[in-house]
Amino acid sequence: MPDKKISADEVLETTKTLLNDKQYVQIRDALLPMEPFDIAYIMERLPEETIPVVFRLLPKELAAEVFVELESDSQESLIQGFSKTELKDVIDELYLDDAVDIIEEMPSNVVKRILSAADPETRSDINRFLQYPEDSTGSIMTTEYIDLKKGMTVSDALKRIRRVGQDMETINVMYIIDDNRHLLGFVSIRDLLLADEDQTMEEIMDDAIISAMTLDDQEMTAQKFKRYDFLTMPVVDKEDRLVGIVTVDDAIDVLVEETTEDIERMAAISPSYKPYLNTGILETVKSRIPWLMLLMVSATFTGQIISSFEQALEAVTILTAYIPMLMDTGGNAGSQASVSIIRGISLDEISMKDLGKVIWKEIRVAVIIGIVLAVLNFGKLMLVDRMIFHNPITVQVALVICLTLIVTVFAAKFVGCTLPIFAKGLGFDPAVMASPFITTIVDAISLIIYFRFATMLLHI
Amino acid sequence: MPDKKISADEVLETTKTLLNDKQYVQIRDALLPMEPFDIAYIMERLPEETIPVVFRLLPKELAAEVFVELESDSQESLIQGFSKTELKDVIDELYLDDAVDIIEEMPSNVVKRILSAADPETRSDINRFLQYPEDSTGSIMTTEYIDLKKGMTVSDALKRIRRVGQDMETINVMYIIDDNRHLLGFVSIRDLLLADEDQTMEEIMDDAIISAMTLDDQEMTAQKFKRYDFLTMPVVDKEDRLVGIVTVDDAIDVLVEETTEDIERMAAISPSYKPYLNTGILETVKSRIPWLMLLMVSATFTGQIISSFEQALEAVTILTAYIPMLMDTGGNAGSQASVSIIRGISLDEISMKDLGKVIWKEIRVAVIIGIVLAVLNFGKLMLVDRMIFHNPITVQVALVICLTLIVTVFAAKFVGCTLPIFAKGLGFDPAVMASPFITTIVDAISLIIYFRFATMLLHI
Numbered sequence: 001m002p003d004k005k006i007s008a009d010e011v012l013e014t015t016k017t018l019l020n021d022k023q024y025v026q027i028r029d030a031l032l033p034m035e036p037f038d039i040a041y042i043m044e045r046l047p048e049e050t051i052p053v054v055f056r057l058l059p060k061e062l063a064a065e066v067f068v069e070l071e072s073d074s075q076e077s078l079i080q081g082f083s084k085t086e087l088k089d090v091i092d093e094l095y096l097d098d099a100v101d102i103i104e105e106m107p108s109n110v111v112k113r114i115l116s117a118a119d120p121e122t123r124s125d126i127n128r129f130l131q132y133p134e135d136s137t138g139s140i141m142t143t144e145y146i147d148l149k150k151g152m153t154v155s156d157a158l159k160r161i162r163r164v165g166q167d168m169e170t171i172n173v174m175y176i177i178d179d180n181r182h183l184l185g186f187v188s189i190r191d192l193l194l195a196d197e198d199q200t201m202e203e204i205m206d207d208a209i210i211s212a213m214t215l216d217d218q219e220m221t222a223q224k225f226k227r228y229d230f231l232t233m234p235v236v237d238k239e240d241r242l243v244g245i246v247t248v249d250d251a252i253d254v255l256v257e258e259t260t261e262d263i264e265r266m267a268a269i270s271p272s273y274k275p276y277l278n279t280g281i282l283e284t285v286k287s288r289i290p291w292l293m294l295l296m297v298s299a300t301f302t303g304q305i306i307s308s309f310e311q312a313l314e315a316v317t318i319l320t321a322y323i324p325m326l327m328d329t330g331g332n333a334g335s336q337a338s339v340s341i342i343r344g345i346s347l348d349e350i351s352m353k354d355l356g357k358v359i360w361k362e363i364r365v366a367v368i369i370g371i372v373l374a375v376l377n378f379g380k381l382m383l384v385d386r387m388i389f390h391n392p393i394t395v396q397v398a399l400v401i402c403l404t405l406i407v408t409v410f411a412a413k414f415v416g417c418t419l420p421i422f423a424k425g426l427g428f429d430p431a432v433m434a435s436p437f438i439t440t441i442v443d444a445i446s447l448i449i450y451f452r453f454a455t456m457l458l459h460i
Numbered sequence: 461m462p463d464k465k466i467s468a469d470e471v472l473e474t475t476k477t478l479l480n481d482k483q484y485v486q487i488r489d490a491l492l493p494m495e496p497f498d499i500a501y502i503m504e505r506l507p508e509e510t511i512p513v514v515f516r517l518l519p520k521e522l523a524a525e526v527f528v529e530l531e532s533d534s535q536e537s538l539i540q541g542f543s544k545t546e547l548k549d550v551i552d553e554l555y556l557d558d559a560v561d562i563i564e565e566m567p568s569n570v571v572k573r574i575l576s577a578a579d580p581e582t583r584s585d586i587n588r589f590l591q592y593p594e595d596s597t598g599s600i601m602t603t604e605y606i607d608l609k610k611g612m613t614v615s616d617a618l619k620r621i622r623r624v625g626q627d628m629e630t631i632n633v634m635y636i637i638d639d640n641r642h643l644l645g646f647v648s649i650r651d652l653l654l655a656d657e658d659q660t661m662e663e664i665m666d667d668a669i670i671s672a673m674t675l676d677d678q679e680m681t682a683q684k685f686k687r688y689d690f691l692t693m694p695v696v697d698k699e700d701r702l703v704g705i706v707t708v709d710d711a712i713d714v715l716v717e718e719t720t721e722d723i724e725r726m727a728a729i730s731p732s733y734k735p736y737l738n739t740g741i742l743e744t745v746k747s748r749i750p751w752l753m754l755l756m757v758s759a760t761f762t763g764q765i766i767s768s769f770e771q772a773l774e775a776v777t778i779l780t781a782y783i784p785m786l787m788d789t790g791g792n793a794g795s796q797a798s799v800s801i802i803r804g805i806s807l808d809e810i811s812m813k814d815l816g817k818v819i820w821k822e823i824r825v826a827v828i829i830g831i832v833l834a835v836l837n838f839g840k841l842m843l844v845d846r847m848i849f850h851n852p853i854t855v856q857v858a859l860v861i862c863l864t865l866i867v868t869v870f871a872a873k874f875v876g877c878t879l880p881i882f883a884k885g886l887g888f889d890p891a892v893m894a895s896p897f898i899t900t901i902v903d904a905i906s907l908i909i910y911f912r913f914a915t916m917l918l919h920i
Contacts, residue, residue, distance in 0.1 A: 033668045037687045162653055171650050172632045172691070189649050190631050193622055208493045226716060227497045229709035231632070231691060248708055249689035252715070256686060259719050260803055263726075267799035268792050276804040277817060281824045288796045289829050292869075295792055296833060297840065299785035306781040307851060313780060320773060320780050321766040324787060324903055325759035331791070332728050332755055332896050336748045339727035343720055344736040357737060364741045369749050373756060380757065391767060409752075436792050443784055 008038040012045055019050050028057040036062065040069035052081050064093030071278055072105035079110055087117040095169050096122070097142040097250060100129040104139075137221045138214035140254060141235045141244035144169040147177050150184055150202040154195045157187075169247055173232045176205045181241040183234055185209060211236045214243060219258045223348055225251035262346055265431035266339060268295065295436050302443045309451040315460045318392050322401050323447070330408040330446045331439040333369065337362055337416030338438050342430045345420060352425045358417050366413035370406035378402045400453045408446040415441050468498040472505055479510050488517040496522065500529035512541050524553030531738055532565035539570055547577040555629050556582070557602035557710065560589040564599075597681045598674035600714060601695045601704035604629040607637050608661050610644055615657040617647070629707055633692045636665045641701040643694055645669060671696045674703060679718045683808055685711035722806055725891035726799060728755065755896050762903045769911040775920045778852050779910070782861050790868040790906045791899040793829065797822055797876030798898050802890045805880060812885045818877050826873035830866035838862045860913045868906040875901050 011030050018027045031039050031054070039058070043051050043066070055063060055078060067075060067090055079087060091099060091114060099118075103111050103126060115123050125143060132138030146168055148157050157174065165171045174192070176185045185205035195204045211234045212221040224233060225248055233251075235244040261271040268291035272279055279287075306313070306323075313320055341358060344350035350358065378398050386393040416438050420430035454460060471490055478487045491499050491514070499518070503511050503526070515523060515538060527535060527550055539547060551559060551574060559578075563571050563586060575583050585603060592598030606628055608617050617634065625631045634652070636645045645665030655664045671694045672681040684693060685708055693711075695704045721731040728751035732739055739747075766773070766783075773780055801818060804810035810818065838858050846853040876898050880890035914920060 035668070035670065035688050158653070165650055165654060171653070189653075190625055193618070193631070193649075194625060208495070210495060226709075226712050228495050231708070248691070248712075249686075252686050252708075252712060255712070255716065256719075256807070259716075260807070263723060263799060263803055266723075266727075267795045269796050269800065275807075275809045276800050277809060277814060277821075281821065281828070284821070284825050285828050285832075288793075288825070289832060292789060292792055292796075292829065292833060293836060296785060296789050296837060299788050300840070300845070302784040302788075303781040303845075304849060306784070307778065307849075310777055310780075314774070314777060317770055317774060318767065320770075320783075321763040323780075323783060324762040324766070324907075325756060327784060327787065328759050328762075328896075328899060328903065329752060329756050331899070332752055333748075335727045335896075336729050336752075339723060340729065340736050343723055347716070347720070347735075349735045349737060354737060361737075361741065361744070365744050365748070368741070368745045369752065372745075372749060373752060376753060377756060380760070385760070385763075389764060389767075436788075436795075439788060439791070443788065447784075 008034070008041050011038075012042045015042055015046065015054070019046065019054075024053075024057055027054060031058065032062070036065035037069045039066045044071060044074060048077070052078060056086075060089055061093055064090050068094065068098045068102070071275075072102070073278075075102055076106055076110055079106070079113060084117055087113065088119075091118045091122065095142055095144055096125055096129065097140060097169075100126060100139065103130065104134070132214060135218050136214060137212045137216040137218050137235055137246060138244070140218050140221075140250045141214070141246050142169050142250075143244050145232070145245040146171060146174045147181075147242060148174050148187070148201050150176050150178055150200070150205075152201050153198050154192055154200075154204070155197040157192055157201060161189075161192075170232055170245075175234050175242055175245070176201045177242050183209060183211060183236050183240060183242045186234070209234065212246065213237070218254045219346075221246060222251040222254040222258070226255065227348075259346070262342065262429075262431040265429060266342060268292070268436040291436065295440060298440045299443075301440070302447055305444060305447045305451070309447075309454075312451055312454050312458075312460045316397065316454065316458055318397060319400070319450070319454055321391070323450070326401070326404055326408055326446050326450060327439075327443050329373065329405060330412045330442040333366075333409045334412035334416035334438040334442045337365075337413045338420050338433060341417050341420045342433070345424055345430050350421070352421060355418070355421050358421065359414070362413045362417040363410075366410045369413075370409035373409060374402040374405045377405055396457050400450070400457050403453050403457075404446060404450040407449045408442065411445045411449075412438070412442045415445075468494070468501050471498070472502045475502055475506065475514070479506065479514075484513075484517055487514060491518065492522070496525035497529045499526045504531060504534060508537070512538060516546075520549055521553055524550050528554065528558045528562070531735075532562070533738075535562055536566055536570055539566070539573060544577055547573065548579075551578045551582065555602055555604055556585055556589065557600060557629075560586055560599065563590065564594070592674060595678050596674060597672045597676040597678050597695055597706060598704070600678050600681075600710045601674070601706050602629050602710075603704050605692070605705040606631060606634045607641075607702060608634050608647070610636050610638055610660070610662040610665075612661050613658050614652055614655045614660075614664070617652055617661060621649075621652075630692055630705075633705075635694050635702055635705070636661045637702050643669060643671060643696050643700060643702045646694070669694065672706065673697070678714050681706060682711040682714040682718070686715065687808075719806070722802065722889075722891040725889060726802060728752070728896040751896065755900060758900045759903075762900070762907055765904060765907045765911070769907075769914075772911055772914050772918075772920045776857065776914065776918055778857060779860070779914055781851070783907070783910070786861070786864055786868055786906050786910060787899075787903050789833065789865060790872045790902040793826075793869045794872035794876035794898040794902045797825075797873045798880055798893060801877050801880045802893070805884055805890050810881070812881060815878070815881050818881065819874070822873045822877040823870075826870045829873075830869035833869060834862040834865045837865055856917050860910070860917050863913050863917075864906060864910045867909045868902065871905045871909075872898070872902045875905075 014030055015027055043054055046054060051074060058066060103114055144167060146161060146164060161171055171189055173186050173188050175183060178184055185207035186209060187201060187205050191204055210228060214235055214237060231248050232245045234242055235246060237243050264271045270287040272287050341350060381393050381398040385391045419433040419438060423433045424430045474490055475487055503514055506514060511534060518526060563574055604627060606621060606624060621631055631649055633646050633648050635643060638644055645667035646669060647661060647665050651664055670688060674695055674697060691708050692705045694702055695706060697703050724731045730747040732747050801810060841853050841858040845851045879893040879898060883893045884890045
């Protein structure tokens with residue numbers, strides 16, 4: 001089977017040609033066998049004015065699935081062009097969680113259009129969902145699941161599934177509730193098929209439930225999917241009543257998005273939630289420039305340290321040449337530690353109570369790495385820099401550089417491992433404490449140490 | 461519902477107390493309602509000699525599920541202590557893909573024990589699976605799926621599912637094959653329940669199949685799960701014959717692992733695949749020190765540049781004070797670009813053919829950021845550094861610094877966006893081209909520019 005991306009690109013070319021010839025039936029035939037994601041991929045790459053034309057060629061249900069996969073700009077312009085009936089058709093076909101995701105990205109006049117086109121029940125559901133905070137479990141849940149009363153028999157349950165199953169997001173797991181909608185347990189479709197027809201739900205259900213609450217952080221909920229290999233997870237309110245479910249596809253999206261966010265924060269970028277190529281120039285500038293400004297201004301600090309040791313540098317000018325090496329090594333050593341810890345915190349492997357263990361580990365790692373690097377560097381200074389490049393390196397100068405290196409690695413590892421954990425403890429995102437921030441602190445420490453050693457050992 | 465981690469910690473304490481009192485029945489009762497992941501969490505934290513005791517308290521099936529979740533060290537010592545019958549029981553209960561994962565981590569004498577305990581059919585399956593390369597789709601697939609012949613009726617199919625469903629990893633999707641095992645299509649359990657009893661598989665199946673091949677990269681396959689919202693995906697051989705399936709839980713593990721690997725590579729750490737706290741000191745040192753050595757040695761380059769412009773620095777010593785700021789800004793600006801691109805490549809949003817678009821975007825972003833930072837910095841130099849700190853800054857010196865800043869940001873963005881794409885094009889992991897590597901290159905460029913501007917504008 002060929003890679004899907006290539007075949008989507010091929011269909012894209014065919015579609016373009018067919019559009020020019022106005023061969024609409026053939027376009028429909030070419031798109032029908034494709035996955036919604038790929039049809040959206042193709043539509044995004046067609047001339048803008050033809051997108052509604054192609055969209056109207058698709059059957060209702062497929063059209064709704066494709067709509068979900070489009071970028072929000074295209075969704076918005078499609079909605080603007082829809083007749084009220086067309087809009088109602090799309091919204092009726094959407095799963096509630098997808099509808100809510102789409103609405104969250106739209107400007108308020110478009111939201112109004114959507115809400116007025118939806119039927120009253122959907123409208124009230126959407127309104128309720130829009131009230132869940134953006135990163136909460138409530139905002140990614142859906143209400144299209146099957147609940148079964150505890151007294152139902154297996155054959156009742158199968159009948160109910162046959163009746164309502166078509167419109168549900170999943171029938172792989174059903175949730176068992178009592179008369180007050182309290183969540184009691186769950187049965188899988190496999191349990192139902194393998195059980196006797198007249199057993200009741202209460203008899204065959206599994207009551208070891210792990211559920212989420214509507215206000216739980218969505219990342220925490222998504223991590224539970226990974227940990228427990230769930231396909232769906234029930235969401236309950238404060239009274240333990242079933243209000244919705246989260247499905248694994250949404251959990252995957254959350255995991256990937258939250259990781260992208262972490263990675264961007266670690267690289268001093270404000271998260272944007274948009275694919276790189278779809279982000280405008282000014283948006284990209286806005287997501288990058290604040291951190292660069294902050295870090296540039298805080299570098300004043302290191303500059304002042306150097307100025308204040310101007311005398312030492314004038315006496316032994318060769319010291320300047322090793323500032324970049326010391327700073328880069330400190331920066332890299334620090335980001336190794338901080339990134340390991342930040343990832344560990346994200347994966348829920350490290351928490352505040354591990355602080356002692358983490359520090360003790362990093363101390364030992366730092367001592368070994370510091371000494372190895374220092375010895376290696378001492379050799380390099382004396383053999384390469386002095387003998388080959390004829391730099392004016394004495395044993396004392398080499399000692400100053402190598403001792404500073406040890407302290408720098410030590411400080412870098414220490415700052416790198418503690419700051420993210422403290423940030424987490426104080427309720428900040430640990431990823432903000434990644435490399436750039438730590439680099440600035442370690443730079444300052446390492447320069448001060450460097451000049452202290454220099455004044456001591458070189459008697460300047 | 462309380463957070464599971466707390467409740468696992470509580471059960472851990474209870475278990476410890478009960479172990480001291482040898483209250484084994486109560487331990488079993490405390491553990492039974494818990495998820496396998498949490499039982500493994502508890503067992504890992506018990507005194508080592510009690511692990512086999514607790515393990516033997518669990519019913520066979522649960523024991524196997526817990527076994528999968530244990531760290532490989534614990535798995536190994538359990539296997540060493542198992543009788544042949546115990547080992548056979550565990551292996552018989554394991555899903556094939558889990559068994560293969562475990563075996564891949566074991567030393568060869570343990571592998572021999574496992575293979576000799578398995579029944580002949582399992583043994584030959586395991587041997588076949590062990591031949592798939594480590595990162596291939598074959599290595600994460602399972603053979604415990606249900607296949608249905610194209611001529612079967614819905615009621616035949618449901619009978620077959622009831623008969624064999626218990627031992628399968630999933631019954632949510634069934635795959636339809638012809639007499640030569642060629643993959644023709646799939647039906648979901650929902651399709652089966654909603655169809656008429658005497659319809660055939662060929663009539664109700666969906667034939668728009670997206671499949672993977674055994675040698676496909678596992679990350680590519682996992683990305684398809686995210687893209688198409690799959691729960692399972694069929695795996696075929698070169699003749700398009702069905703040989704296995706991949707399930708979404710394994711796809712999630714691959715996505716998370718591959719991302720961790722990317723993040724570690726970006727921070728100049730060799731990927732370790734183990735949780736931070738379970739990695740030994742020497743292992744951590746080994747994963748971090750090679751890159752630090754390489755980057756330290758390559759910093760010789762920047763050192764030599766500074767040495768060769770010693771005269772300029774001696775003439776205008778204040779220039780030294782701004783080296784850290786220029787280098788840090790360059791490093792940060794470069795890693796913003798490289799990290800955005802690397803993530804985009806991982807998420808399959810950016811490929812070689814976008815190189816032109818990416819460069820054009822980064823050029824515009826760099827010009828805006830460079831100019832804004834330079835203007836801001838010029839103001840800061842003249843107002844803060846000169847008037848408040850009384851640094852000897854003339855307009856010419858400030859110009860040298862700010863012009864260098866613009867060129868540095870430009871070079872950083874350019875190098876940062878192109879190197880990862882070239883790395884990808886050459887078949888390397890783009891993540892290796894992240895910040896540390898780019899920082900070293902940008903440092904060198906920015907220093908050369910700095911001194912060129914200085915000699916030109918300050919007439920040194």
